[in-house]
Amino acid sequence: MTEHESRQVEVWLTLDEDRSGVIGRVIFDDETSKQLPVAARSIRGAEREVMALLTRLGYEAIGYWATEAEERDEALEVSRTFEAVRSDSDDLEFVCG
Secondary structure, three states: OOOOOOOEEEEEEEEOOOOOOEEEEEEOOOOOEEEEOOOOOOHHHHHHHHHHHHHHOOEEEEEEEEEEEEEOOEEEEEEEEEEEOOOOOOOHHHHHO
């Protein structure tokens, strides 16, 4: 990792206002954030997409997805912590642009 020293990041997924897509954000240890590209249109699909991406980049999930906001049993916002577990983990900042 280049700019950020910590090997942990927090990922937040939020259903957009018209519920037609998901907005992904990566929060670094210094509280800066970058947008994470997400193609999925649902929170559940975005969880799987992000998990696959970060696993491929050398990160491991810590715990489970936490529902931060919901409406009528539908998750509107979730978060999860990930940790880089390989010394050769690809730089997440490159993916975020």
